[in-house]
Structure formats: C-alpha cells, structure tokens
Amino acid sequence: MYLELHARSAFSFLEGASLPEELAALCAELNMPAMALLDRDGVYGAPRFHMAARKAGIRAHIGAEVTSTEGFRYPLLVETRAGYQNLCRLITRMKLRARKGQGAVTEEELAEHASGWIGLTGGDEGPLGAGIRGSGLGVRDCRFSIDDCRLKKVQSSVFNRQSAISDRQSESRAPNPGPRRRLERLCEIFGRGNVYVELQRHFDRKEEARNQAAVGMARSLGLPLVATNGVCYAAGQRREILDVFTSIRNHRRLDTAGRLLARNSERYLKSPEEMTRLFADLPEAIGGTQELSSRLAFTLNDLGYEFPRYPTPPGVTQMQFLRKLTEEGARGRYGPDDERARRQIERELALIEKLDLAGYFLIVWDIVRYCREQTILVQGRGSAANSAVCYSLGITAVDPVGMELLFERFLSEERGEWPDIDLDLPSGDQRERVIQHVYERYGKLGAAMTANVITYRGRSAAREVGKVLGFEAETLDRLAGLVSAWEYQDEKDTLERHFRDAGCDLKHPRIRKFFELCLAIQDLPRHLGQHSGGMVVCQGQLDSVVPLEPATMPGRVVVQWDKEDCADMGIIKVDLLGLGMMAALEESIELIRGHYDEEVDLGHLPQDDPAVYSALEKADTVGMFQVESRAQMSCLPRLRPQRFYDLVVEVAIIRPGPIVGKMVHPYLKRRQGREPVTYPHPSLEPVLKRTLGVPLFQEQLLRMAMIAAGFTGGEAEELRRAMGFKRSEARMKEIEKKLRAGMERNGITGA
Structure with missing residues (x-):
C-alpha cells in the first residue's frame, strides 16, 4: 500500500498551501496509515502535524527539506531520536549564522550530522534531480499520454534495457557521471542502506525523462526506489493558493508570473489507488513506501525534553528546597497561625510534587530573586495569582486564599497542561537585562524566546x-x-x-x-515572529529539542514553535513581559522611599482603602493602569466598585468577549437591581452565582462546558484555544458541534 513520504505544508512559508492539520485529516480519510511532513529548512509545523495525526489515528513521520549551498534541497527523514536531534542541530547551525529567513548547509556539515536519517534523492529540487537537470538530459527518449489519470509511457528500448545490461553499458546510456557521482556521494554520507531514489510523476515530459535516468542509476547501484507525489497542498483546488504564494514570493502579479507558477494541479495528496495506477510499471516504488515507513521509528512523543534541574544544596532535593522556601515565605505573607492558608499551600505542594514541577517554580523564583537583587521591579500576573505557593514565594502579590481564587485555573492534574507564570517587568532596558540574564545562566543554546506565527x-x-x-x-x-x-x-x-x-x-x-x-x-502562516516575552529553557541544549533561529532583535534567538506548540510538546515557558506602568510604579516606590522613608510592599497593600474606591467611583482614573480607557471610565460610575473583587469584574467586563457577547448591560442591570438574577440552567448556578448569572471570565466558560456538555479538562482547553485571539471559523464550528452534542446528551436543548 502506498504511503506519502514527502509532503510540504504551509509551514514551508509560501511554498505549501495547506495546514498540517488538513494534510493529516485527509491522509486518514484516504486510509493511509502514515505520512511524512518535510517542510523547508525547519520543523515549524511538526507539532501541529503530530497532534493532528494522533487525533486522526495515523503515524506522523518527521523530516525537513534542508537547503544546500549548491542550490538544491536535501529531503531528510528522521529515523531515530538521535537523528531528530541531529536535524535540529544542523538547522540551528545553518540559521544562526545567516540573516533571518536565510541559510544553507555544506555537504561537509550534512555528513557531520547524518546519523539517524534516511536520505531521499528528492524531485526536481533534490540533489539528484538538480544533477540530472544540469547534465542536459533531453526528453527525446520519453513520450507519454494521459488517459483516466493513468500515465502510459511509450518508451524507446533504452529504458527497458537499462536494468538488464551491464553497469558499463548502463553508464554509456545514462547521463554524464555528474549525477551518478552525486548519488554515490549521498551513499557515502548516509550509508548505502539509508538512501532511497525518489520518483515523482506530475505528467511532465522532462520530469519523466529524469525519472528514467534516476531508475537506471538506482538499479546500477542497487538502491531502492520510492514513489512520492511531492505534495504541496491537500486538494487540487488549492493549487490556486500556491500560485498566489509563488507570486508573493517573487513579487509578481499572477498575470505576469508565467513559468514561475506550477504547470498543473497534480501536487495534491493522492490516494494509494491513484499512486498505484500512476506507478503501475514500477510496483517496487510503491512497495518501497511501506518498507521505508516501517523504519521511521521516531515520533515527537519521544522528544526527550527535560526542564533544567535547579541547583540545590548538597543532599537536598528540588522539592525539599521548594518546600523550605515556600514555608519561609508563607510565614512572612500569612503569619504563623493561618491554618486555612497552610492547608491550601500543602494541597498545592502535593500536586506540584506529583507533577514533578518543583524545578519550574524554583527557576521562576530564581528569576524573581535576580530582579529583586538588581532592584528591578517584578510582579507575577495572570493565573499564577491563583496560587498560594506563588504568593508565598513572592512571585505574585495577591493573596489567593483571602480572595478565594480558584487554584485549578492555574494548575490542575485533569487539564494535563503545564502552569503558565507571567512576570511583568519595566519595559525597556530593565526587561532586556533580565532576558539576557536568562541567556547567560542557561547558555545561548539552552534558552530561547518562543515564536509567534504570523498568519494571513x-x-x-x-x-x-x-x-x-x-x-x-x-x-x-x-x-x-x-x-x-x-x-x-x-x-x-x-x-x-x-x-x-x-x-x-x-x-x-x-x-x-x-x-x-x-x-x-x-490563518495560513505568513512568517515567523517573536513572542512578546515567552522564554523556554532546557536541561542541556535546547537545539537538540527544536531548531533555533536568530530573532530580529540582536542578542536573541527564537525557537521554531509558538507557545501552543511548546505546550503541546511538554516544553514549559516563562513569560517576561515588558510593561510601561511597571516603570512608573518602580519610580513611584523610589520617590516614596526617598520622601517618606517608607517601604512599599505590593503584597501587603490594603484592599479596603475608601479613598481608592471613591476615586474609582468617580472615574478619576487618568493614568491608572487597566481602568484608564474611555470605556472603563464610562463603566466605573455604573458599576461603583466597593471591594477588590469588583475591580476584578470591572477589568474583565470591558474586554472583547463580554462586549461582543452582550454581557455588559445585563450584568450592570442585575448589579443595580433593575433585572432579576437568572441562570441559563440550574446546574450552572454554582459557576455563575458570583457574577449574577452572567459569564464574564474564561474559567467560567470552561467550567460551564464541563458541567453542561460533559467536556473533559482537555476538551475544555481546546474550547479555550478555539476562542482565542486568532479565531478560526472552521475550528469554532467544530467545537460548537461537539458542545451542542454534549449538551443534548445531558438533556440541555434549545441553546
């Protein structure tokens, strides 16, 4: 049975026209049990392809097309974990020495990293095709016609005799020794048993002539054949998108692009039946796909990522050290007699130990400690504020026990995802000092920024x-x-x-x-950017896990995956975010210290100061972070905050979700007693009671999905992602269908 082992996705950036998820889904529809993704000079789409393939029940083979300094591309398939690590290191080496978006490898560098790979000879852009094309091979000995999508070759006796005559006779009829020597060199680099001569058929006369020459050389050297379709898009109609991308890449209009465009629409993901008919004269090339696939043992499940081990005193484990630091901090934050806080901390520490996350908390604490030692104001934000451990370590300044915040919003065994701690820093030089400190501590190849995939x-x-x-x-x-x-x-x-x-x-x-x-x-990828502050670190070298590239800003490197890809692959990140207001706060604290000789502890600011709420009720908030916009100033006199939780609601309610979802006015009317408090369903009252029956927070929506539709933690996380900033119509419709089906199973209809 045929398997597609050479496909590009849109993560080849302007050279592929389908997302990895589309390719994996169609592969499953065509009943192909496996497929290989080889994007240009990277593994940008590999995590998405891996996750989609796992969901579809197929095997995802990983590889890349790596650009040579000679102008062609080496199609490389990963066989083992060592091979994957070598691929990442080779791409990193190539990328870091070149300008962003460029780079190429020498033959010597390829040979240095070649262990654990299977080398294909490629199509027209591969080393063999480029060699044959450069040798001046004509098409005079090859004619073909197309009938019912079957290639019927009408050949001269040259092709049929090539497998039967001696090597010397074969060479006399083959193209000049240039391409043959290139093929022999591939055998020297990868090992003769790790080179497959690749054949592609797109109803092109010159391509077929090159195929004839390739088959002749393969047989004379005893190399196996493998058929591929050199896939660039899932379905034939997406060839139009590839033409658009080709025009963009070459700065042309479609009507002037001419021969730069694809000759036809044949580079779609074809069924095993189509490919078997297409290569009816070379059944060994079809059988070679299964044999080759069986050798490709590596998957991204075997990535081998490890979070750095934090250095602890001799004889002390990371967990013991974290517990010691937490208990010391808790005494300062809560005092010695707060039993409720102690129970919550113990519960959190037990889960941290179970999930083996002590090192993560210690490394974030270490960054915070560095900031304090360097008098750089730092403050944890986001869901980390729901953790009493983070509060005790001084990472955050909000008491989650007193505020009755939900710890599961930050860390939950059921959700099966890593915690996410965001650190706010003064924007500018202070933040850059912290980023460079992380690079220095873990090495230029041990730390990197996460990518941001810029899409159309x-x-x-x-x-x-x-x-x-x-x-x-x-x-x-x-x-x-x-x-x-x-x-x-x-x-x-x-x-x-x-x-x-x-x-x-x-x-x-x-x-x-x-x-x-x-x-x-x-939603197709346009280019790779840099995340605003996400950093990942690794035990050992990060470039053995994912290729690194230079960022636009000097002194920084970026991984080829975005934050969601990193999360899917089990790579933990820390966000170091620049905030202008932090610089203003830093200066204010200095002024208070200088003028009043008082130290400001953000973790112990009073939350019931009447003067603060009076100013907020009057919308006297010019220059006040989070509540200074016109919309916030309009809402404050109507909401009239009286306690800290009201401020939480105030900040949340003037956001795109509640505004577009028309939640603002119902909440304000209910708060003012002008509308009764009702709930969409009685089962949702515990989730919505605190916000008067109106969903305002993301965590409420997740819990509603789990209660009303029976979503698991993982499905709720998928809902969260689907509702994210880069909202996809297809993704939203898919999750909506699943949500409605779950609600119907629970007897909730009419929603």
Whole structure:
C-alpha cells in the first residue's frame, strides 16, 4: 500500500498551501496509515502535524527539506531520536549564522550530522534531480499520454534495457557521471542502506525523462526506489493558493508570473489507488513506501525534553528546597497561625510534587530573586495569582486564599497542561537585562524566546491577494477595509455578508476571485515572529529539542514553535513581559522611599482603602493602569466598585468577549437591581452565582462546558484555544458541534 513520504505544508512559508492539520485529516480519510511532513529548512509545523495525526489515528513521520549551498534541497527523514536531534542541530547551525529567513548547509556539515536519517534523492529540487537537470538530459527518449489519470509511457528500448545490461553499458546510456557521482556521494554520507531514489510523476515530459535516468542509476547501484507525489497542498483546488504564494514570493502579479507558477494541479495528496495506477510499471516504488515507513521509528512523543534541574544544596532535593522556601515565605505573607492558608499551600505542594514541577517554580523564583537583587521591579500576573505557593514565594502579590481564587485555573492534574507564570517587568532596558540574564545562566543554546506565527488575516490577507490580482490602490484600500473589519463570531456572520452589505458585486469575476482567495489564505502562516516575552529553557541544549533561529532583535534567538506548540510538546515557558506602568510604579516606590522613608510592599497593600474606591467611583482614573480607557471610565460610575473583587469584574467586563457577547448591560442591570438574577440552567448556578448569572471570565466558560456538555479538562482547553485571539471559523464550528452534542446528551436543548 502506498504511503506519502514527502509532503510540504504551509509551514514551508509560501511554498505549501495547506495546514498540517488538513494534510493529516485527509491522509486518514484516504486510509493511509502514515505520512511524512518535510517542510523547508525547519520543523515549524511538526507539532501541529503530530497532534493532528494522533487525533486522526495515523503515524506522523518527521523530516525537513534542508537547503544546500549548491542550490538544491536535501529531503531528510528522521529515523531515530538521535537523528531528530541531529536535524535540529544542523538547522540551528545553518540559521544562526545567516540573516533571518536565510541559510544553507555544506555537504561537509550534512555528513557531520547524518546519523539517524534516511536520505531521499528528492524531485526536481533534490540533489539528484538538480544533477540530472544540469547534465542536459533531453526528453527525446520519453513520450507519454494521459488517459483516466493513468500515465502510459511509450518508451524507446533504452529504458527497458537499462536494468538488464551491464553497469558499463548502463553508464554509456545514462547521463554524464555528474549525477551518478552525486548519488554515490549521498551513499557515502548516509550509508548505502539509508538512501532511497525518489520518483515523482506530475505528467511532465522532462520530469519523466529524469525519472528514467534516476531508475537506471538506482538499479546500477542497487538502491531502492520510492514513489512520492511531492505534495504541496491537500486538494487540487488549492493549487490556486500556491500560485498566489509563488507570486508573493517573487513579487509578481499572477498575470505576469508565467513559468514561475506550477504547470498543473497534480501536487495534491493522492490516494494509494491513484499512486498505484500512476506507478503501475514500477510496483517496487510503491512497495518501497511501506518498507521505508516501517523504519521511521521516531515520533515527537519521544522528544526527550527535560526542564533544567535547579541547583540545590548538597543532599537536598528540588522539592525539599521548594518546600523550605515556600514555608519561609508563607510565614512572612500569612503569619504563623493561618491554618486555612497552610492547608491550601500543602494541597498545592502535593500536586506540584506529583507533577514533578518543583524545578519550574524554583527557576521562576530564581528569576524573581535576580530582579529583586538588581532592584528591578517584578510582579507575577495572570493565573499564577491563583496560587498560594506563588504568593508565598513572592512571585505574585495577591493573596489567593483571602480572595478565594480558584487554584485549578492555574494548575490542575485533569487539564494535563503545564502552569503558565507571567512576570511583568519595566519595559525597556530593565526587561532586556533580565532576558539576557536568562541567556547567560542557561547558555545561548539552552534558552530561547518562543515564536509567534504570523498568519494571513484580515487586512494583510486582503492586501497581498489584491496586489497579486493587480487591483488599483483605491480599490484595494476599500476591499482591505472590509476584510479587516470582519472576524467570525457565529454562522450568520460571514465575510460574504460583509461584502454584500458594502455593495460589492460578488458576481464580478475579479471581485469574486478576490473574495475566494482572501477566505482561502485566512490563518495560513505568513512568517515567523517573536513572542512578546515567552522564554523556554532546557536541561542541556535546547537545539537538540527544536531548531533555533536568530530573532530580529540582536542578542536573541527564537525557537521554531509558538507557545501552543511548546505546550503541546511538554516544553514549559516563562513569560517576561515588558510593561510601561511597571516603570512608573518602580519610580513611584523610589520617590516614596526617598520622601517618606517608607517601604512599599505590593503584597501587603490594603484592599479596603475608601479613598481608592471613591476615586474609582468617580472615574478619576487618568493614568491608572487597566481602568484608564474611555470605556472603563464610562463603566466605573455604573458599576461603583466597593471591594477588590469588583475591580476584578470591572477589568474583565470591558474586554472583547463580554462586549461582543452582550454581557455588559445585563450584568450592570442585575448589579443595580433593575433585572432579576437568572441562570441559563440550574446546574450552572454554582459557576455563575458570583457574577449574577452572567459569564464574564474564561474559567467560567470552561467550567460551564464541563458541567453542561460533559467536556473533559482537555476538551475544555481546546474550547479555550478555539476562542482565542486568532479565531478560526472552521475550528469554532467544530467545537460548537461537539458542545451542542454534549449538551443534548445531558438533556440541555434549545441553546
């Protein structure tokens, strides 16, 4: 049975037109038990491909197309974990010495890292194809016709005799020794048993001539054949997207791109039956795919990532050291007699020990300690504020016990994900000092920033498509404005409706094509950016886990995966976020110390100061972080905060989710007694009681899904991701279907 072992995804950046998830899903539909993803110069899409393949029940083989200094690409398949580590190190070496987005490897570097790989010879862009093409091989001995998608070759006697004549006779009919020597060199680099001669058929006369030459050389050298389709997109109709990307990459309009564009639409993921018919004359090339797949033992389940072990005193474990620090801090934060706090801390420490996360907390504590020693103001934010351990360690300044915050929002065994501690730092030089401290402590190859995958969305998608289609600037500005104003909210809110409401004639061919292409490239990767503050560290060298690249900012490196990819692969990150208000607070604390000789402890600020709430009720909040916007100043006199939890609600309510979901006015009316408090379903009262029956917080939505639809912690996390900033219509519809089905099973209908 045929298996596809050479596919690119959109993470080849402008050289592939389908997401890894699409390829994995279609592979399963075609009943192929395995597939290999080989993106250009990286493993950018590997985590998504791995997760999608696991969900679809297929095996995900990992590899890459690595650019050579000679201009072609080496298609490399990972066989073992050592091979994966070598691939990551080779790509890192290539990337870090070149300008961002560039790089190539020498043959010597390839040979140095070649252990644990299977080398394919590639298609036209591979080492053998490039050698044959450069040798001047013609097509005079190869003619073919196409009938019912079957390639019927009408060949001269040259091809049929090549496998039967002697090596010397074969060489006399083969192309010049250049390509043969290149093939022999691949055997020297990888080992003869680790080289497969790759054949692709896309109904191209010159390509078929090169195939004939490749088969002849493979047989004369005793090398196995393997068929691939050199996949660039899941379905044939997505060839249009690849043409758009080719035009963008070459700074051309579609109507002037000419031969830069693909000759046909054959590079889609074909079924085993199609490929078997296509290679009916070479059944060993089809059988070779299964044999090769069986050798590829490595998966990302065997990544081998380890969080750094924090250095502790002799004879003291990380957990013992964390417990000691926590108990010392708790005495200062809570005093010696707070039994409720002690029980909560013990509960948290027990889970931290069970999940083997002591090292993570110690490393974050160490960063905070460095900041304090360097008089850099630092403050934990986000869900870490729900942890009494973080509060005791001085990472956060909010008492989660007194505030009755939910620890499971931060860390839960059921959710099966790592904790996420965000540290706010003064923006600018102070933050950069902390980032460089982390690099120095763990080494340039032991720490890196997480990536941010910049995708085609809204205005960026519209502008690129419009340029490729040759729209005038004025027309493009108008159309881009329409697209940028749209984001999927429900099944009635479509981009097509926005176009029609704006008076666009979707029957006009160019407008219709613009509309279709804008939709088609939504969410496809555009390029790799740098996360605002996420850092990952590793025991040993991080480049044995994921390739590293230079960031735009000097002195920084970035991994090829974003924060969600890192989370999926079990790589823990720490966010070091720059905040202008932290610089203002830092200066204010210094002024108070200098003028009043008082020390300000953010962890012990009073939460019931009447003067503070009086200023808030009057919306006297100019320059006050989180509540200084016009919307916040408009809401404050109506909400009239009286206690700290009211401030939590105030900050949360003026956010896109509650505003778009029309939660603001119902909450304010209920708070003012102008509307009765009701609940969507009696089972949801415990979740919504504190917010008067109106869901305002993300954690409420997750708990509602778990109660109403029977979602597991993992499914609730998928819901959270689907509702994230880069909202996908397809992803939202998929999770909505699952949510409604779960609610119906629990007898909740009409929602």
